[in-house]
Amino acid sequence: MTAVEFNQMLTNNTEFLKPFAITLTRDNEQAKDLFQETLYRALANREKYNTGTNIKAWLYTIMRNIFINNYRRKAKQNTIFDTTPNEFLISNYQGAVANDAVATINIKEVQAAIHGLPEIFKNPFLLYFDGFKYHEIADMLGEPLGTIKSRIHFARKLLKAQLDRH
Structure with missing residues (x-):
């Protein structure tokens, strides 16, 4: 099949994707992005x-695979790890007041620790943190x-050691 034939077939069979993208994302702008990414990937993998x-x-x-992969990346980015030894707080529901100042300091401390890693560990770790898979x-x-697996492992160990010191 020639590129022209494939492109023609692609343009004739894409209208059903728009409503499906809206169903998946429930957001018009994200649906447009998903639709565009789907067409790009289809053309790239002709x-x-x-x-x-x-x-x-x-x-x-x-389209479904792109949506699932994006969803997993976003879910992984929003994961928060709590390594505090205060286990009684996990099972004891009490109203708590959020302290944005402490959270901001902790985030800055973690970001500084990440950017203080040697380049050989920092690059794979940041990509992993952004949701990419090892392969x-x-x-x-x-x-x-x-x-890659060992570099990410060592980056985690270095970060843990550095953050435990503070």
């Missing part, structure tokens, strides 16, 4: 499309998978 298969199902799968990081940095 050679992976098997001629004669259902293009709508192929596009639907691409994606290994591909981006051109390093073996085991090397």
